[in-house]
Amino acid sequence: MNCQFGVEQDSILTNMETRPQDVKVEIKLEREDHTDHIDIEHEKFPALAETKLEVTLGDVKNEIEKLDIKEEITKILVDQSEENVPGMNSPTQYSQTGDIGLRSSSLKCFVCNKSFSRKSHLKRHSSVHNNEKPFKCAICNKSFCDKTTLRIHYLVHSNVKPYKCSICAKSFSRKSNLNVHISVHTNEKPFNCSHCSKSFSRKSNLNTHLFVHGETAFKCSICYKLFSVKSKLNTHLLLHSNELPFKCSICNKSFTEKSVLKTHLRVHSKEKPFSCACCSKSFTYKSTLINHLGVHSNEKPFQCSVCNKSFSRNSNLTLHLLVHNNEKPFKCTLCNKSFS
Template sequence: MSKFTELKTISCTICGSSFTKKSNLNSHMRIHSGEKPFSCEVCEASFSRKQHFMTHMLIHTGDKPFSCEICQTSFAAKATLISHLRTHTGEKPFRCEICESSFTQKSNLTKHIRVHTGEAPFSCEICSSSFSEKSNLTKHIQRHTGEKRLPCEICGSLFSDKSNLTNHMRIHTGEKPFCCEICESAFAQKSSLKRHMRIHTADEAFSCEICGSSFTEKSNLTKHVRIHTGEKPFSCDVCGSSFLRKQHFTIHMRIHTGEKPFSCEICNFAFSAKSRLKKHMCKHTGEKQFFCKTCRSEFTTEKNLKEHMKKHTDHKAC
């Protein structure tokens, strides 16, 4: 018999995946059963695989045995070091076969593929909303529970997860760690940098089938389509007003609640919308945001610009 006879495989009775070892099949079955037999005695986190449990334990011991030879950053897991090294080399070995986008980690490719397939495997048991990423489901559930455990030490604002707190802290520190390599613009959030980069790449992947308008983000296309359909999904339970965008609905609700969360630091005047505070600040700073396209005159308020524009229209009428 040949030394390289075909290996006998064992198949999963639920999804059909095949394995050469029973131990691998047993580990795989925990995906379906949800079983997590490896528990941390320190924080009670549980895991389906021993390898993941061992990596987790390094969080508590503080042991980071894997170091980057380029920047000396240390990591608890070798896999994390390998992923980190790609930030230095620029290597993106995981490529999407549909749009050819490339990624440094396989998990990011998996998440990206769901943009094309529309798959949203993580469902909320309370309202049945579905999400493509588990982290988004976790954030969503906190909206139901109202749980916010992480406070800002400067202003006392509470946040449901560490990433939101980190982003918020940049408001106080002014830190903008995400820089554009083309024009050197800097941003507080990575998502803002990604949106900005599309200005340089002219990447407008989402097109309106009705009028042909193109958008760099799917969410902006969704909002745009409502102009054609007339859909106003955000309704006020108090007065019945409906809105195209959630942002406009949120601002409207403050009419009923009286909430004015945006305050002027100079005169303490408060506003229900950030845009109104911005306009108000121009009175203090003298900044002129509005300009006439006809004669290039500048104005601090839109109202003053409109009054000015009448001069041009009246002149044409004569």
């Protein structure tokens, strides 16, 4: 499936230079799915307008100039668009850099032994182990491990979305986001579970699924909740530290993740984008729809690897596993008796 490169690089840079400095650039809460859209211009939800940030195009351009982003954007767009350009001798060649010919894997991380073709890539990767994010966006204060990622991030503020889906014409600022989006149309699920025949469109979903088969889990030392990936545990720990940086402008409810806030906004907009094909009932959250489908199919896809008992919901399986681990994280505040 071919996905067209939606905006020519020259026009991107030209438009950024010629637009007046006093033009306002609206930075909205992004929706990665068109069904998540909330039209904050409708009078029905005027309070949602407070979720927008306004900065002038000049603000964005100033940050761009500080980082020499024009040259970097050109390089990013050319490098990524040329991956499928006919006439390239090899997809591993770099036409713009001059300092690299064919890729090699001679550079290795001494922590995890992962190999890289460029020293800059190895250096960028090392920050993952150090958890360093020294490069901060001057507009939204989001931090990044390396300068290149920060430069790409500024595309969000400049509203440049060069990667367009050839099926629904939706555009994205990053090619990786487009690739994930394409699976919605193709129903491709390239990530296969090695324990069962189940497949997934995203690797993160596969990692979560592996927890069902007893793969190594990350446990919260405070409440003993289990997580399939460490990043989820780190986010969960914010709850115990009372760090909830993302606040709803309508009800002031706070969340640990921006994506959770985005989903929460549907409660106020009354959006229910997920419809059941059997009974036409609609739901605010996709997870609720998935749970609802069990009513029609009576399927119980989540099976305990210890006793083979099956459940319709993953959350029920997670609670069930506590029985086998003899864990009782829930304690009565009156008598201190514990329960699983």
